[in-house]
Structure formats: structure tokens, C-alpha cells
Amino acid sequence: MLKATPEIVGEKDLPDLPNVDKWPKVIMRLAPFPSGPLHIGNARMVILNDYYVKRYSGELILVFDDTIGSAEKVVEPAAFDLIPEGLEYLNVKWHRTVYKSDRLEIFYKYAVDLINRNEAYVCDCDADVWRKEHKAKGKACSCSLLRTEENLARWEKMLDGTYPERGAAVRLRTGMTDPDPAMRDHVILRISETEHHRVGTKYRVWPLLEYSWGIDDHELGVTHIIRGKDLVKEGKIEQHIWNIYNWQHPELIYFGRLKFQDATLSKSKSSKEVREGVYTGWDDPRTWSLQSLDKRGIHPDAIRKALLDLGLSITDISMSMKAVYAENRKLRDADAPRAFFVETPVWLNLDGVPKDIQAAEAPVHPDFPERGTRIIPLSREKADAPAKVGIADRDYERMSKGDLFRLKDLANFILKKGKKPQANFHSADVNEVRQVGGSIIHWIPKQDSVPVELTMVDGEVMAGLGEPGICDIENGTFLQFERVGFARVFDKGEKIRVAFSHK
């Protein structure tokens, strides 16, 4: 795994956190729903929270928001390992880990208290009826008139199984006359008999997100909450709860939705494709998971920088992965050794190559000659046979018969487009090609080149050949295939397998 260097990401012009002085210490939390690994879209929430915690030397709590969910929102057990793995990759430091599913007793305790305070009631109305007849019209249902003892009795029936699923739910009295229908006596606890991956069937009453956080943000001592604006209604309900108990309000900060023009983020789709084996795993580039970005050699600081550059605005954002790639190039280009890779080679017989040109000597990195050179041998099948090299079919088709071109770091040739692709030696000096503006293209020798599989961002695997020297490259190396793009080696078996990163 790549190591992040926090020093690189300097103080960005992000605003100060509000009311920091009103709290003894900044405490923030990360609350992913464990439905899969974190992806680039989730990374914004993570990085923003981590950034501020570090800026104020605060504390960060990782809270797995693993309540029972719904048919559509299902917990993926692997996420409990994949999420921390992603956080480590991003160099996020968290100080403790909490599972919502360990805290049901707390939510029950407050539920009883809220009922006793007449701030909540148990409603047994049909959900659809309630929505149409009560929520939409702003008219309270008869359950809301129940006496406390009655509500407590109903609450017990929720716990003991008398009520079936959807048979009853606890509603918070946020007010039926609120002009915003979304705010009218929202359900805060409901029954679910779905088996939970951690606590099994121990509980049948589960809290909803807004309620569990209304309690837990206080119980965990959270001071600042930075989250997506899809949760503003939930924030209002939390505030309602904080007011009931007269708790100091944590500061709520919302940011807008983030979309990528060039990446489709769908955890449920990824989940399905991974399960069915369509994707190679949770590090398949199409998942856009942090694991997949790591595999492609994206430096965590490139993600950090690009995401922090978005600021903290509540406006929706449509950005491009190009921003991440640009940062990555800055961070990693200097360390990326160069190599030749040709995808679907057109084999060229080289005619008239002088005896003294037996190999090309190319720099490992053009900006750092001190790093030495790569030798690319021009070996032949037989001593008197012509040398044979492969060039990209794109290059071959782009050039015309008679064109002067250069096989990079080797020599200049004139292209012959006969029955068999051929090129005749012209000269050795690069200036000959420069003067006429000829192409300088990459190539691989027929002999000794190494099979390479390059996995593209869309999952397509391109089979090709790499220059002989790459068999010595270490697994994990982030390199640049000249004129193709940056990529990272992730497997060295019979073939060298490489994940494409970006141009």
C-alpha cells in the first residue's frame, strides 16, 4: 500500500470550524454505512473530517452505522475490513471505533424517557394511511393522544414481539403543524426481525438514523459534524432532540453532492458485480473503491488534495477525475520509471541496420539521467535475419509510405508499406527526424519482449508486450509506458499484469 505523506497537503484555505472555543476539544466522527468499501465519492466526507480533526488536534471516531437497514440498504460484512483498509490508505487517523449495533440499549433507554416526557409516542397506524391522512394533511392521529402508560405498554409490545414488523413504531413529536411535511412526527424506532450480521436476533426494535445520531452525537461527545446535505432534515430532527434535553448543539456543517463526470459510482451495482464475478473484486477499477485507486497507483495525497480543493460549499459539484490525475502526476511522475509497451503490435522488418546498432539505450527517466539507462536489445532470430520490432498499430496506420520516423532511442527509418510491413534504416542521429518533424515512436523487439496485460479503467484487459527489461521491475512499481500512460504493476506471474492509472 502506498504511504501518504501528510506534510505534502498543506493548509488549504478552508474556513475555520465554527465555535471551536465553546468545546474543550474538537471531536468528529466518520459514519459510513458498511455496504462496501469506501469509494472516491465517500472519500470527501472522510478527508474533510480527518482534515479538521488534524487541524484542531481533535479526536476522530469511526462509527459503523450498522443498524438493520432495509431491503434496499444491506450490510456487506466485508465492509468492516474494507473500510478501515481504505482509511489507512488515505492516511486517516481515527482514535476509536464504535458499532451502532452495540448501542441499542442506549437508544431504548432514551426511547422510554422520551415517551415518559411525552415527547414521543407509539403509533400503530398503517404507514401508508398515516402518510396520506396525517402527514400530508398535518392532522395528528389518535395514537398521539394516548396517555403515557398506554404508550409504555405499547412500547413493551414492540419489544416483546406482540406487534409484528410494521405493526407499530415510535414517533417523535416534532409537530404535526410544521409547514415542512418532512418534519411531522417522524418515526424514530421501528420493528425489524431481519437477522443482524453482528447481534443476530437479539433485538427486534431498531432506531432510525436521525434518532440514533440525535442521541449518539451527544453520547459520544461529537462537537462538529461535517456531512452531505442530503442529511439536513436529519440534522433538524437531531436538533429537536438536543433541545428536549438541553444539550449543547454540535455544529452542523453540510457539503453538497459530489458527482464525477467520468466515473459512475454505484455501490449496489459494484456489490452485485463483485458477487457475480463480473468484476475482478473490490479492487476492480469500475468500483472506484479506494482499493482500486491504490491498485492503480493513485497517491492518497492526490485524492486528498483534489477533494480538499473542493472546499466546504453546500453547492452540488460535478468534477472530473482529471483533477485527481493531475495531482497524481505532480506527485508521482518524477518517481515513475519509463518503459515501452505496445498493445497490438504491427511487426516491422528492419532493413539495413548497421552492425554497430545492436540495442537501444534509453533513460530510465528523462529528467534524471543519473538513474541510468534501460537496454533494449535488437536481437534477431538468426544472425543474418533482419531485426523485427513491433510498433503500435495506431502509429503504423497513422504514418504513410516513405515517412521518416524514429524508433525512440534507437535510430531513424523510412517506412515501407508493402505486403509485409518494413522499414529501412535511414540514419542514427535524432536530429534528422527532428528537422523534418517526423514521428518519434515507441516500440518493442520481437525477441525477448514480455507479455503484459494492461487493465484499463473500464475493466477491459489489453494484452500486449513490454520491453524485455520490465521483467526485472518490482511488483507495485508505478511506471509510465511512454506515450501510453501511467500504470502500476500489481502482479508478476507468467505475464506482467498492470493497472492503467491515467495519461
Place this chain on the structure above:
RNA sequence: GCCCCGGUAGUGUAGCCCGGCCCAGCAUUUUGGCCUUUCGAGUCAACGACCCGGGUUCGAAUCCCGGCCGGGGCACCA
């Protein structure tokens, strides 16, 4: 139907709260030059924006009103 929020160049962002230093800064993208034995890096340059209409004011991207456009919420999901 009801409620909330937002709208600065292709993209993102700074400025907006506390009007003048903004004929709007920065990054990225794109284009062109230079450089370079890569379509990478470097370097120089260019293109490119305050949603619209009123109002307040000596002066508005910044304040007020209206409109338009966009996003979100109204789940016994998170």
C-alpha cells in the same frame, strides 16, 4: 402539492456575512509557442465567468425584491 437549499470561466474554487483594494484571483482543462529522443514533465502565453430583471447606493459579484434554472427533502433507508 408542501418545505429547504443553491446559481462566479468547460470544471472546481476565492471573494459575498463586514458594498469600493475585483474592468474578478487561483487551480485544472483546452489551445498555441519554447524546451524535451514520450502524446509525460518543465516553461511562456492565450481563450474563458459574477443566471436574468428591477431596486438601494456616489459605488454591488457582494445588500433587498421578483423571475428563471438547478439540487434536495416529504421512507417504519442510510
